[in-house]
Amino acid sequence: xxxxxxxxxxxxxxxxxxxxxxxxxxxxxxxxxxxxxxxxxxxxxxxxxxxxxxxxxxxxxxxxxxxxxxxxxxxxxxxxxxxxxxxxxxxxxxxxxxxxxxxxxxxxxxxxxxxxxxxxxxxxxxxxxxxxxxxxxxxxxxx
Numbered sequence: 001x002x003x004x005x006x007x008x009x010x011x012x013x014x015x016x017x018x019x020x021x022x023x024x025x026x027x028x029x030x031x032x033x034x035x036x037x038x039x040x041x042x043x044x045x046x047x048x049x050x051x052x053x054x055x056x057x058x059x060x061x062x063x064x065x066x067x068x069x070x071x072x073x074x075x076x077x078x079x080x081x082x083x084x085x086x087x088x089x090x091x092x093x094x095x096x097x098x099x100x101x102x103x104x105x106x107x108x109x110x111x112x113x114x115x116x117x118x119x120x121x122x123x124x125x126x127x128x129x130x131x132x133x134x135x136x137x138x139x140x141x142x143x
Contacts, residue, residue, distance in 0.1 A: 002107030007117060009101055014094055015086040019105055022112055023085045032093060033076040035113055037123060040089070040097045042112040048076070089114070 006019040018026060031048040035041030043051065055072055058065035075096070079087045089099065097116060104120040106113050115123070130136070 001109060002112050004107045006105045008103050008105055010089070010094070010099060010103060011086075013088060014091070015082075015088050016103060016105070016114065018081055018085045018087065018112075020085065022105075022107065023081060026081060026112075029078060029080045030087070031076050031078055032087065032089070032114075033072060034093070034096050038097055038119065040093050040099075040114040041108075042114065043110075045078075047110050 002022060002025070004019070004021065008017050008019070010016055026042065026044065029045055031043045031045060033041055033043070033048075052072065055065075055069050058069065060066060075092070077090060077093070081087050093099075097114060098119055099114070099116050100118070102117040104115045104117045106115065106120070
């Protein structure tokens with residue numbers, strides 16, 4: 001399970017150093033894709049395969065299903081971290097997530113998300129009150 005919040009910087013080549021606590025779980029490789037809310041999502045190969053198989057099972061007649069399938073698969077890149085635990089984020093990925101120099105890398109249960117630090121701060125601020133109340137229409141009261 002991935003948990004925690006980490007701040008890392010992109011270098012001039014677009015490389016991001018993964019948090020040390022995530023490296024072991026992702027050492028064998030990962031898939032990086034466009035996530036929801038304009039972040040990047042990193043999955044283990046096993047988790048990505050689960051998601052891809054569910055997406056592939058959706059009806060090809062459904063326009064929204066086709067859009068999701070196409071976007072998921074076309075925006076995904078396979079990566080293996082280098083010896084320093086770095087991955088190179090493509091220009092497309094950096095542009096999609098609006099990544100500048102400083103990134104926030106968060107653990108999100110079975111995946112890792114990469115956010116532009118300012119975007120993450122804004123997102124958190126926007127949703128803090130709802131989280132503090134512990135309510136969510138989709139989940140009910142959790143806390």
